[in-house]
Amino acid sequence: MTKSYDVVVIGTGMGSLTAASLLAKEGLQVLALEQNYLPGGCTSAYWRKGFVFESGATTLVGLDETMPLRHLLDTLGLTLAPIRLGLPMQVHLKDGTVVNRYEDLEAWIAEAERVFGVHNQRPFWTLCYQISQFVWETSMKQTAFPPRNLRDLWLCARRATLKQFRFARYAFTTVEDLLRRFGLLSNARFVEFVNEQLLITAQNYLAEVNMLFGATALCYTNFGNYYMPGGLINLVNPLIAYIEEKGGQVHLREGVQQIDYQQNTYQIRTNKDTYTARFLVSGIPLNNTLELYDKGYGKAYKRQLMDSSLLNSAFQVGIGFDIPPNQPWESIHHQIHLPAPLPQIGSHSIFVSLSHPDDPSRCDQPNQRVASVSTHIPHPAQTVIHDKQAIVQYILDLLIEKGFFRAEDIVYTHASAQQSWQKWTGRAFGFVGGYPQLKRVKPWQMVEARLDGKKAYLCGDTTYPGQGIPGTVLSGIIAAEKLRRDWL
Numbered sequence: 001m002t003k004s005y006d007v008v009v010i011g012t013g014m015g016s017l018t019a020a021s022l023l024a025k026e027g028l029q030v031l032a033l034e035q036n037y038l039p040g041g042c043t044s045a046y047w048r049k050g051f052v053f054e055s056g057a058t059t060l061v062g063l064d065e066t067m068p069l070r071h072l073l074d075t076l077g078l079t080l081a082p083i084r085l086g087l088p089m090q091v092h093l094k095d096g097t098v099v100n101r102y103e104d105l106e107a108w109i110a111e112a113e114r115v116f117g118v119h120n121q122r123p124f125w126t127l128c129y130q131i132s133q134f135v136w137e138t139s140m141k142q143t144a145f146p147p148r149n150l151r152d153l154w155l156c157a158r159r160a161t162l163k164q165f166r167f168a169r170y171a172f173t174t175v176e177d178l179l180r181r182f183g184l185l186s187n188a189r190f191v192e193f194v195n196e197q198l199l200i201t202a203q204n205y206l207a208e209v210n211m212l213f214g215a216t217a218l219c220y221t222n223f224g225n226y227y228m229p230g231g232l233i234n235l236v237n238p239l240i241a242y243i244e245e246k247g248g249q250v251h252l253r254e255g256v257q258q259i260d261y262q263q264n265t266y267q268i269r270t271n272k273d274t275y276t277a278r279f280l281v282s283g284i285p286l287n288n289t290l291e292l293y294d295k296g297y298g299k300a301y302k303r304q305l306m307d308s309s310l311l312n313s314a315f316q317v318g319i320g321f322d323i324p325p326n327q328p329w330e331s332i333h334h335q336i337h338l339p340a341p342l343p344q345i346g347s348h349s350i351f352v353s354l355s356h357p358d359d360p361s362r363c364d365q366p367n368q369r370v371a372s373v374s375t376h377i378p379h380p381a382q383t384v385i386h387d388k389q390a391i392v393q394y395i396l397d398l399l400i401e402k403g404f405f406r407a408e409d410i411v412y413t414h415a416s417a418q419q420s421w422q423k424w425t426g427r428a429f430g431f432v433g434g435y436p437q438l439k440r441v442k443p444w445q446m447v448e449a450r451l452d453g454k455k456a457y458l459c460g461d462t463t464y465p466g467q468g469i470p471g472t473v474l475s476g477i478i479a480a481e482k483l484r485r486d487w488l
Contacts, residue, residue, distance in 0.1 A: 082229075
């Protein structure tokens, strides 16, 4: 007998779990389907050889007032116990200079002036911070955005403010334009810094990233940055518990294979069973969603669907190590700019996240820590990595040189590339980080929450607003709200 639910949610990433938990709060019977043996997608953690490694995301932002994750937790009545980071990040430039990305704006401007020169750093970062504040303040007010129908437009207009009209012009301006305006394009050291910082969250460089997203990406360290003890799986687990408390279910190791829509009902076939549902929410990438359920909708998404040539995967190295004496690092997050492009991949920086010194739960033995190292793999369907171990050794040698640990401190390492990501998440090409920001794609042209014009919805990092935990959470909030407004 086919099992019926009010809504079936595909995937258990942060977008999916956000939508699922909010719909469960509305009283809907929810089923979330996850093809992996662990929930969370790119926001998860797993144990291996005595260490707990993050599966993808390592930075946690969005818990400040007006931010999406804060809104979600408050709406559901959930509390977390994250550790707030005193210094969100350190950036290691090619010449060895260490840049402290302070949360306090004045401290950060002083640091930027110390490293990059006094010329126009203050007006540049002041404007970026003002724009990022505006984006965070507006994100939870304009949940009908991007508008698809007259009702959406009406809601956007009702919630519009003069400030929104004033800042909207930055959607037509790139970060490159802003550097040009402040005479900073000739500062090669600063341009390189901005490019690599943008890549962390916007997945692209300054010529392609519009100022609304770019300023928010550049200033995320000027807001609260947090660490979840035990790994980000402990951000995921409370949402799953909430769904189950409300009568919903989360099935692991159950991947969706086909979706059909007949007689006002969705039929979802998995590797284990078949389900029917009044509503469907897909939290997996648009590329994967259309493979399961197209019915001609792919034509409507032709301009928005991105192929491998525009996407990134990640080369990731997990390292468990004994804590060396006198480890100097003040931050757990480090971006290291490389003296030359990384062999075989061509990336220009790596991102290092350490387990927090006050979190022993991620190591089976005392006096040990975990490092997760990642770098972008462009065009994952085409990029061939023929010697994974050579890249691992390059990264280990670099971290030893920087003083993260000594060779004799290394207890365990493992590495993954696009094939591993494709297996872990099921995502097309093994791409991660969502759709990159592109100059030709304005915010209102991004993928919207309604999939088929019926009762299927989208969320996750390929839909508006895009990448990162705050972005995917907001996408889930928007999907749940549009479904509720449309049908409940």
